[in-house]
Amino acid sequence: xxxxxxxxxxxxxxxxxxxxxxxxALRLTDVNGGANAGAIFYNAANFSERFNLPDTLKAxxxxxxxxxxxxxxxxxxxxxxxxxxxxxxxDPLGGCANRALVAEKYGEGNYQTxxxxxxxxxxxxxxxxxAKYGMSPRDMCAVVNFFSKVAVDEAGAMSFVSGHSKxxxxxxxxxxxxxxxVVNTCQHPLDPNPVYDPKPVRLAxxxxxxxxxxxxxxxxxxxxxxxxxxxxxYFL
Amino acid sequence: xxxxxxTTVLAGEPWIxxxxxxxxxxxxxxxxxxxxxxxxxxxxxxxxxxxxxxxxRAQANIYLTTGTRLISSRGNTLLxxxxxxxxxxxxxxxxxxxxxNMVRYQIEKRYMHAxxxxxxxxxxxxDRGLGKRDITHNINFFMNVPVTPDGRLTFEDGVSGPGxxxxxxxxxxxxxxxxxxxxxxxxxxxxxxxxxxxxxREAAG
Numbered sequence: 001x002x003x004x005x006x007x008x009x010x011x012x013x014x015x016x017x018x019x020x021x022x023x024x025a026l027r028l029t030d031v032n033g034g035a036n037a038g039a040i041f042y043n044a045a046n047f048s049e050r051f052n053l054p055d056t057l058k059a060x061x062x063x064x065x066x067x068x069x070x071x072x073x074x075x076x077x078x079x080x081x082x083x084x085x086x087x088x089x090x091d092p093l094g095g096c097a098n099r100a101l102v103a104e105k106y107g108e109g110n111y112q113t114x115x116x117x118x119x120x121x122x123x124x125x126x127x128x129x130x131a132k133y134g135m136s137p138r139d140m141c142a143v144v145n146f147f148s149k150v151a152v153d154e155a156g157a158m159s160f161v162s163g164h165s166k167x168x169x170x171x172x173x174x175x176x177x178x179x180x181x182v183v184n185t186c187q188h189p190l191d192p193n194p195v196y197d198p199k200p201v202r203l204a205x206x207x208x209x210x211x212x213x214x215x216x217x218x219x220x221x222x223x224x225x226x227x228x229x230x231x232x233x234y235f236l
Numbered sequence: 237x238x239x240x241x242x243t244t245v246l247a248g249e250p251w252i253x254x255x256x257x258x259x260x261x262x263x264x265x266x267x268x269x270x271x272x273x274x275x276x277x278x279x280x281x282x283x284x285x286x287x288x289x290x291x292x293r294a295q296a297n298i299y300l301t302t303g304t305r306l307i308s309s310r311g312n313t314l315l316x317x318x319x320x321x322x323x324x325x326x327x328x329x330x331x332x333x334x335x336x337n338m339v340r341y342q343i344e345k346r347y348m349h350a351x352x353x354x355x356x357x358x359x360x361x362x363d364r365g366l367g368k369r370d371i372t373h374n375i376n377f378f379m380n381v382p383v384t385p386d387g388r389l390t391f392e393d394g395v396s397g398p399g400x401x402x403x404x405x406x407x408x409x410x411x412x413x414x415x416x417x418x419x420x421x422x423x424x425x426x427x428x429x430x431x432x433x434x435x436x437r438e439a440a441g
Binding site: 048052053054055057058059061062063064072074075076077089093094095096098100101136137138139140141142143151152153154155156157158159189190223226227229230 | 282283287288289290292293296297298299309310311324328329330331333334335336338339340342343352368369370371372373381382383384385387388389390391
């Protein structure tokens with residue numbers, strides 16, 4: 001377990017961002033159970049390089065994320081590796097809700113009435129946060145929903161698995177590049193709960209040594225070995 | 237009805253064209269099991285573009301077929317699939333790139349042609365501000381990429397065949413960008429990429 005450099009308590013429905021540096025990792029913990037932590041990823045040195053969902057799925061032949069898998073950028077490099085996971089399944093398919101979907105599901109919840117408990121949607125929240133880094137809606141990329149599971153049946157039908165994440169579930173993302181990570185804690189767009197009730201997530205930035213030659217993420221597939229090689233060359 | 241426009245797109249070539257609201261776009265897999273990697277944009281606002289995650293979430297199904305509404309990043313319906321003789325199309329596998337080929341196959345594969353080269357070439361030649369930031373997660377018409385219940389992504393033999401086609405109605409003015417996939421490293425097209433035929437009509441069929 002790496003030394004904790006700092007921690008952050010993110011309430012439900014909120015957004016956080018940070019450039020997670022090489023040599024550190026981001027630990028996400030579901031505080032009460034039932035959380036959803038949507039996340040998007042960019043190379044902090046060049047925002048046009050960003051998380052690429054299809055490249056991540058097809059390089060590893062996966063439709064879920066857990067320990068041993070990595071998140072690829074569109075440039076053949078690894079932004080983050082999933083180095084620890086107590087849960088076993090995080091959703092890369094469901095995306096995020098927009099304002100219309102949140103209004104349709106939960107009704108109106110404005111600031112005048114609810115103050116900081118007002119209803120937020122993940123898409124608007126992500127766009128607002130990346131705007132602080134000079135990015136526009138053109139720069140929005142695919143979302144990974146940590147702590148959520150969407151099952152896919154043989155006919156392709158997607159169904160949200162309620163009660164998937166228990167209190168204390170934790171996942172660690174080791175930065176293989178200096179990676180801008182934006183986290184939003186709105187509910188999953190396929191969560192059937194009719195009540196607006198986003199759950200808190202605790203974040204910790206921890207020290208993490210670079211991937212060794214026998215690192216499980218590096219060795220998990222030949223593709224990932226090449227991904228690490230290309231990422232390491234980027235810093236030479 | 238005779239088409240307003242038609243063309244054959246050879247493997248490894250991009251195609252970029254505006255389809256007006258109410259027109260029908262047909263893409264034909266001429267020889268079978270060819271991937272037509274496709275992006276769509278609102279013709280009047282390129283920030284408003286096809287979103288794979290929004291499209292599959294809106295219908296709660298990962299496969300695209302007749303009845304699928306192609307949803308944009310702003311939640312608009314860009315086009316609707318109105319006919320499909322193939323049966324299912326993929327939107328999770330994305331487009332090949334020089335960079336992803338290095339990861340997937342061999343670092344030495346870097347110099348082989350790839351879809352995202354074609355997308356970028358089309359974007360640059362279009363010369364209206366489209367660029368790499370707009371090359372998002374596409375549709376692979378005619379590709380079969382099932383997800384298993386245990387969360388694996390598999391690349392299965394094609395469900396397409398010679399002459400199978402998909403037809404889409406434009407629900408708003410859209411810009412269509414296709415890369416007819418040049419991939420030579422993947423058995424999905426029997427290592428043999430082939431032409432597609434594209435046509436636009438005023439009415440279905």
